[in-house]
Amino acid sequence: MTTETAKHTPGPWKAIPCLPAANGLGCAQTINDTQGNPVAGVSGASLHRPLGVPEANACLIASAPEIKTQRDMMADALDAIAHADVQPGHAEYLSKSRICDLARAALAAE
Numbered sequence: 001m002t003t004e005t006a007k008h009t010p011g012p013w014k015a016i017p018c019l020p021a022a023n024g025l026g027c028a029q030t031i032n033d034t035q036g037n038p039v040a041g042v043s044g045a046s047l048h049r050p051l052g053v054p055e056a057n058a059c060l061i062a063s064a065p066e067i068k069t070q071r072d073m074m075a076d077a078l079d080a081i082a083h084a085d086v087q088p089g090h091a092e093y094l095s096k097s098r099i100c101d102l103a104r105a106a107l108a109a110e
Helices: 053-062 064-082 096-108
Strands: 027-032 038-043
Touching: 027 053, 038 053, 053 064, 064 096
Parallel strands: none
Antiparallel strands: 027 038
16 A cells, blocks of 8 residues: 655645625635635635634635745754754854754744
8 A cells, every 4th residue: 555645736825815705794715826726715704703814814824835845944954953963062063042043043034
């Protein structure tokens, strides 16, 4: 038996402005790939959902490919640090606070 790894639709993704929902309540927001194909949808059809929530959710979903890229960069950086054979006192030794600074910088990179 073979196991296949699920793949996501390549980014970037874009949140499309809210369109009126079919039921007339709220709106339905779509997230499309670079060719305009829908990747996901967010329903705004709730009388209890504050204004702007569907749009915010769609923007969060649309950022998933970039978040994955940054997560992968972070994992690679931490893997390199974890496998570095450097002892305290060596010029290349990184303190825990320096590792945290590098991790924060990697997450902030665009």
